[in-house]
Amino acid sequence: MTDKKKILGENRRELILQLLKERNEPITGGELADEASVSRQVIVQDISLLKAKKVPIIATSQGYMYLQQNHQKQRFSQIVACKHTPEQTREELRLIVDHGVTVKDVFIEHPVYGDLVASIMVSNRNEVDQFLKKVEETNAPYLLQLTDGIHLHTLEADSEEKLQLAYHSLDRAGFIIQS
Incomplete structure (x- = not known):
């Protein structure tokens, strides 16, 4: 002060x-x-x-x-269900942000607490690296560790095309849970 x-x-x-x-x-x-x-x-x-x-x-x-209520620019969002190890988190997040998509949050369905949601708000590789550094420095567990790797993300972009490109990249990497 x-x-x-x-x-x-x-x-x-x-x-x-x-x-x-x-x-x-x-x-x-x-x-x-x-x-x-x-x-x-x-x-x-x-x-x-x-x-x-x-x-x-x-x-x-x-x-x-x-959270700005920006009425000038239309935003699109999509929820994706993923599964991977904690060590693959960097790859997953980079696959998403490299398509111009923001990862707003991560959430899991916990058997006792119900839905647990954590804000991430990363839009580029630098923010991904900062987020992961903070997780590492605090030794905080990833939410996905509570659910054997299963988790969901809310993704946001300024076009449906960007969301689809990010989804297909995640799918090719084997991160998308198939229904």
């Missing part, structure tokens, strides 16, 4: 929202904390309060993002 004056309560949450809306890439909790001259934990609490008010903020492995 710096010598700047702390921004309090609702004013701080307004600042957080403004900063998130201005950026198209994720902002870390540390960056937001520096801007507001508070701790990262205060930011985590503020984000939770904003989410409780239905503000469309997501936490990704790279930081927080405001």
